[in-house]
Amino acid sequence: MSEQRSSRAKVLVIEDSDFIHRLLKVRLRQEPLEIVSAHDGTSGMAMVHSANPDVILLDVQLPDISGFNVLAQLKADAELREIPVILISSNDDVETKVRGLDLGAIDFVPKPFNIAELKARLRSAIRIYSLIRLLAQRAQIDGLTGLWNRTFFDDRLTQEIATARRHKRPLSLIMCDIDHFKRINDEYGHPFGDQALQTIGTLLDDGRASDVACRYGGEEFAIILPDTDLNDAALVAERLRERFATMTWDGRDDLRITASFGVSQLNMTTSAANSIVLIQAADDALYDAKNAGRNRVCLHSESSQADTAHRAAG
Amino acid sequence: MKQLISEFASDPDMMELVNYFLDELPDRVQRLQNAYEASDVTQLKTLAHQLKGSAGGYGFPTITESAAELERTVLGDEAANASLAEKLEDLLELCRSAMLTDQD
Numbered sequence: 001m002s003e004q005r006s007s008r009a010k011v012l013v014i015e016d017s018d019f020i021h022r023l024l025k026v027r028l029r030q031e032p033l034e035i036v037s038a039h040d041g042t043s044g045m046a047m048v049h050s051a052n053p054d055v056i057l058l059d060v061q062l063p064d065i066s067g068f069n070v071l072a073q074l075k076a077d078a079e080l081r082e083i084p085v086i087l088i089s090s091n092d093d094v095e096t097k098v099r100g101l102d103l104g105a106i107d108f109v110p111k112p113f114n115i116a117e118l119k120a121r122l123r124s125a126i127r128i129y130s131l132i133r134l135l136a137q138r139a140q141i142d143g144l145t146g147l148w149n150r151t152f153f154d155d156r157l158t159q160e161i162a163t164a165r166r167h168k169r170p171l172s173l174i175m176c177d178i179d180h181f182k183r184i185n186d187e188y189g190h191p192f193g194d195q196a197l198q199t200i201g202t203l204l205d206d207g208r209a210s211d212v213a214c215r216y217g218g219e220e221f222a223i224i225l226p227d228t229d230l231n232d233a234a235l236v237a238e239r240l241r242e243r244f245a246t247m248t249w250d251g252r253d254d255l256r257i258t259a260s261f262g263v264s265q266l267n268m269t270t271s272a273a274n275s276i277v278l279i280q281a282a283d284d285a286l287y288d289a290k291n292a293g294r295n296r297v298c299l300h301s302e303s304s305q306a307d308t309a310h311r312a313a314g
Numbered sequence: 315m316k317q318l319i320s321e322f323a324s325d326p327d328m329m330e331l332v333n334y335f336l337d338e339l340p341d342r343v344q345r346l347q348n349a350y351e352a353s354d355v356t357q358l359k360t361l362a363h364q365l366k367g368s369a370g371g372y373g374f375p376t377i378t379e380s381a382a383e384l385e386r387t388v389l390g391d392e393a394a395n396a397s398l399a400e401k402l403e404d405l406l407e408l409c410r411s412a413m414l415t416d417q418d
Contacts, residue, residue: 016364017364017367017368018338019335019338019364019367019368019369019371019372020367020368020371022331022334023331023368023371023372026330026331027331027371061363088367089367090363090366090367090382111366111367111368111370111371112366112367112368112369112370112371112375112378113371115371
């Protein structure tokens with residue numbers, strides 16, 4: 001689930017002088033770094049978007065827009081503002097440094113630079129960036145199960161709905177609730193209950209790569225299924241239901257832990273195709289599954305009509 | 315004219331870089347002269363600035379210092395024009411001394 005990054009960190013050098021580009025390319029050749037180059041601020045900004053660098057070496061004096069201007073643009077963009085920027089300048093006066101650091105640069109290296117010092121500063125910036133990313137990710141991960149948490153789920157579902165609408169692709173949601181979980185906790189103790197949640201979390205995360213499994217609340221889980229219609233989502237839910245119901249638990253041969261599932265599909269035909277409606281629909285179906293005796297998968301009925309409409313529409 | 319040799323001349327890893335810098339240097343010298351003759355202050359400033367920022371990295375700190383002197387003079391007031399010619403000549407002299415090495 002965690003975002004994998006290659007072991008070679010990517011350095012974007014925004015600098016007008018070929019002397020410097022060449023110098024860096026050769027002198028950083030032995031480092032675990034991939035170097036990409038831009039010769040002015042405008043192409044530099046474009047490359048930040050396309051190359052997704054781990055650190056930016058930014059010259060203050062550029063032929064088109066100033067390095068300060070590039071820095072300000074980066075810091076104003078929520079997607080890019082965490083990328084560390086090291087200013088490089090042959091003006092090492094206090095005013096330049098203070099302005100750069102106050103604009104959000106992580107460091108300042110005067111030119112001509114000592115290569116050992118520059119390498120150390122690059123390593124430091126890359127280290128800080130990976131910690132920032134780790135923290136950002138931790139804040140979205142459920143500590144017990146390792147699944148995405150509710151905060152992440154809310155954001156991601158909104159994004160996936162927008163994507164589904166834009167590309168006119170189906171989107172489904174599974175809500176899953178462990179049956180009689182309180183009884184399990186009472187009977188076997190909370191440590192075992194926690195262990196059961198972890199195991200179930202691992203199983204939920206073990207599905208198709210594109211599916212997004214989240215811990216929604218106590219013993220309730222949600223799976224976002226992009227590009228998946230109601231019937232296929234129901235198959236996913238049914239596979240999980242069966243797997244839970246047939247699982248044995250260490251030293252408790254007679255114990256079976258089951259779960260109930262509610263499945264809904266985004267209804268494209270109404271303007272109210274938002275996350276609240278989609279969650280409510282899956283919740284209603286989950287409620288039906290509980291009422292019908294638990295350990296089963298129920299589909300949201302209007303979702304299924306939406307699905308028919310979707311298929312008829314082609 | 316005394317040869318100006320890169321501080322990295324004895325480092326085989328750096329030879330490729332130093333040679334690259336030296337290959338580019340005649341063109342820089344020419345552009346500096348052209349800019350001065352055309353009284354193109356902006357271009358003079360840019361060229362001086364770039365040499366200041368890079369030469370030291372190729373093992374020529376004296377070129378960096380001299381280019382910094384020139385840049386300071388260009389940025390200064392116009393009364394310093396006489397001094398400008400001097401500073402430029404100092405820098406060009408150093409560059410030519412470095413270029414001698416290449417012709418060995």
